[in-house]
Amino acid sequence: MLCSSMLRINHNLSSDPPLSLQGCDPCSQTQRSKLQHRRARINQQINKEMRMRAGAENLFRATTNNKVKETVALELSFVNSNLQLLKEELEELNSNMEVYQTESEAINVPMIPLGLKETKEVDLTVPLKEYICEHYREDSSLFEKEIKEFMELRQAMRTPSRNEAGLELLVEYYNQLYYLDQRFFPPHRTLGVHFHWYDSLTGVPSCQRALAFEKGSVLFNVGALYTQIGARQDRSAAAGIDRAIDAFQRAAGAFNFLKENFSNAPSLDMSGPSLCMLVRLMIAQVQECVFERVTLTTQDTHFTSQLQVAQEAARVSDVYSLVLQTMSQPLVKDYVPFSWASMVQVKAEHFRALSHYYAAVALCDRTRKYHRALFLCICFFVCVWMRALGKAHLRRALIRHEEAMRVHGLCKILRKMDILQEVLSFVHKRSLDKYSEMDREDDFDETAEAPEIHSQTQQKPDIIPPNFSTVQVTDIFRSLGPLSVFCARARWGPVRLVCLQRGEGGLGLTLRGDSPVLVAGVVPGGCAEAGLREGDYIVAVDGENCKWAKHGEVVHNLKSCSDRGVELSVITLHTHDTKVVGSRRSVMLSPSGDKENAWQRTMGGAKGQSSVSLLNWNRKKNREGGGVTKRLGSTFGLPFGNLSDSESMY
Numbered sequence: 001m002l003c004s005s006m007l008r009i010n011h012n013l014s015s016d017p018p019l020s021l022q023g024c025d026p027c028s029q030t031q032r033s034k035l036q037h038r039r040a041r042i043n044q045q046i047n048k049e050m051r052m053r054a055g056a057e058n059l060f061r062a063t064t065n066n067k068v069k070e071t072v073a074l075e076l077s078f079v080n081s082n083l084q085l086l087k088e089e090l091e092e093l094n095s096n097m098e099v100y101q102t103e104s105e106a107i108n109v110p111m112i113p114l115g116l117k118e119t120k121e122v123d124l125t126v127p128l129k130e131y132i133c134e135h136y137r138e139d140s141s142l143f144e145k146e147i148k149e150f151m152e153l154r155q156a157m158r159t160p161s162r163n164e165a166g167l168e169l170l171v172e173y174y175n176q177l178y179y180l181d182q183r184f185f186p187p188h189r190t191l192g193v194h195f196h197w198y199d200s201l202t203g204v205p206s207c208q209r210a211l212a213f214e215k216g217s218v219l220f221n222v223g224a225l226y227t228q229i230g231a232r233q234d235r236s237a238a239a240g241i242d243r244a245i246d247a248f249q250r251a252a253g254a255f256n257f258l259k260e261n262f263s264n265a266p267s268l269d270m271s272g273p274s275l276c277m278l279v280r281l282m283i284a285q286v287q288e289c290v291f292e293r294v295t296l297t298t299q300d301t302h303f304t305s306q307l308q309v310a311q312e313a314a315r316v317s318d319v320y321s322l323v324l325q326t327m328s329q330p331l332v333k334d335y336v337p338f339s340w341a342s343m344v345q346v347k348a349e350h351f352r353a354l355s356h357y358y359a360a361v362a363l364c365d366r367t368r369k370y371h372r373a374l375f376l377c378i379c380f381f382v383c384v385w386m387r388a389l390g391k392a393h394l395r396r397a398l399i400r401h402e403e404a405m406r407v408h409g410l411c412k413i414l415r416k417m418d419i420l421q422e423v424l425s426f427v428h429k430r431s432l433d434k435y436s437e438m439d440r441e442d443d444f445d446e447t448a449e450a451p452e453i454h455s456q457t458q459q460k461p462d463i464i465p466p467n468f469s470t471v472q473v474t475d476i477f478r479s480l481g482p483l484s485v486f487c488a489r490a491r492w493g494p495v496r497l498v499c500l501q502r503g504e505g506g507l508g509l510t511l512r513g514d515s516p517v518l519v520a521g522v523v524p525g526g527c528a529e530a531g532l533r534e535g536d537y538i539v540a541v542d543g544e545n546c547k548w549a550k551h552g553e554v555v556h557n558l559k560s561c562s563d564r565g566v567e568l569s570v571i572t573l574h575t576h577d578t579k580v581v582g583s584r585r586s587v588m589l590s591p592s593g594d595k596e597n598a599w600q601r602t603m604g605g606a607k608g609q610s611s612v613s614l615l616n617w618n619r620k621k622n623r624e625g626g627g628v629t630k631r632l633g634s635t636f637g638l639p640f641g642n643l644s645d646s647e648s649m650y
Contacts, residue, residue: 157172216270226247230247252278313352349407
């Protein structure tokens with residue numbers, strides 16, 4: 001068997017690595033932890049009821065006894081009622097936005113966060129051990145520590161903390177899934193492991209054996225965690241607003257990354273229409289934060305400044321109207337919680353009202369300055385017209401405010417949100433007071449109609465894609481050997497022990513490359529000809545593991561051999577699904593695959609790794625041409641390994 005004593009490098013995640021493997025305490029009594037615990041309990045109950053319903057439906061179709069059919073139909077009615085109640089309870093939990101909001105005393109419109117997807121525990125111990133014994137021909141008991149470390153990492157990522165440490169934990173696990181896929185998931189075979197994840201909004205369970213489902217669900221939670229981080233920021237200060245903008249932009253990037261690189265989603269929350277809706281919702285919340293920053297930094301009451309604020313508010317209303325249209329599509333309408341759709345509609349009306357209010361303020365304040373400064377007749381009539389137009393904008397603002405309050409009153413969940421009620425009441429009273437101040441009714445032209453405010457913004461939202469290279473990891477199963485050779489897509493023969501005795505002409509072989517070192521040629525008639533072949537890989541020298549050894553290290557060990565000779569452990573590769581020379585890139589098997597290539601090139605173990613489908617159900621092969629090396633006038637292919645310019649003959 002191959003020697004497994006190679007030491008692994010510790011994870012380089014942060015200045016305090018032990019914290020990266022620590023999730024939230026499931027038993028902690030924070031409001032968010034209680035909410036997540038209740039969501040997990042409801043998910044389990046929904047799963048149980050759905051299995052009961054599936055069994056009852058099968059029995060109903062199979063039986064021909066009318067009495068049994070009546071009994072089963074009654075049971076189905078009872079189960080469906082329970083499911084409806086559970087889904088309503090889960091919807092109320094998902095609509096509980098106040099738990100994720102900031103604890104600041106500032107009055108802001110609440111943001112819409114997204115709850116994390118729940119998952120069941122998965123025991124990979126037996127499948128991984130069996131694969132190590134079968135495929136790698138290693139003693140699986142030597143890898144119990146590595147398997148335990150990976151299992152602890154997965155357990156920790158189920159309850160990430162709501163901060164940067166939680167994000168790093170999720171990204172670390174996602175990066176490790178890349179290595180796990182390379183090591184243990186061949187293209188045409190599964191390990192028989194089922195990954196169970198619950199829908200974020202409905203709690204409906206989904207089960208897949210494809211590791212892509214696990215990766216996609218983790219990325220979804222990255223985006224969901226960003227929404228929670230953005231919602232908790234104190235937006236009463238510019239710094240908090242900037243942090244919220246960054247978090248929502250990164251959430252949009254995570255959901256957009258899934259939308260572009262994910263296909264055949266088994267759950268509705270990761271389907272294309274749902275992800276498109278989430279991306280637009282995050283962009284709208286970014287635009288709302290931009291408006292809050294403009295109002296915070298605009299201290300003067302200048303005409304142009306107030307019109308600029310009005311245009312920003314109109315822009316926010318436009319993007320929320322687009323989100324509402326997306327939520328009204330057939331595939332999304334029955335899926336999105338009613339409280340979400342109501343909140344989006346309230347915000348669309350609320351910010352449209354604000355756009356008219358700030359336009360009215362700009363016009364009315366302008367007329368007062370003209371009255372104090374000028375007394376010309378023409379200026380008087382201009383002021384009268386501007387005052388009438390401002391009053392018309394105020395009237396439209398009041399109509400929009402009242403519509404926002406009406407929609408708010410129709411949703412039971414929104415009525416429970418005191419801060420939202422406080423915001424809507426405050427702005428409505430402000431507009432009403434402003435309208436009452438304009439007591440010169442003769443200035444108001446009843447036929448005048450205020451035009452819509454042209455929307456414009458100072459900052460267009462960016463969709464920031466996830467940057468996986470920010471969390472550097474080392475392959476947990478690194479001791480199996482370099483991925484260029486020792487991966488699930490490669491096949492090699494059993495380890496051969498070859499004893500070489502140095503002759504007058506040396507050992508009679510040529511070495512090339514490193515990690516692992518390749519036997520590039522065997523001298524005819526030399527002592528190596530009896531046991532070695534061109535293309536063999538040296539995995540041990542005198543029992544010392546050298547799968548990760550550099551070229552010079554192996555050369556030094558061979559030169560240091562005694563007169564009794566040296567014992568080499570070598571393997572011969574038979575097949576490899578992807579022929580790659582030198583540094584190979586991990587390719588996303590989708591139209592936008594190049595987006596993740598940059599990440600794989602920056603990861604520590606990316607060199608020499610084969611192609612893999614990260615987020616697509618259907619695996620495909622990506623083939624590249626093998627390298628060719630010339631020696632002594634002959635050519636031979638070197639399809640595997642990290643080749644270097646060094647070549648030594650012994």
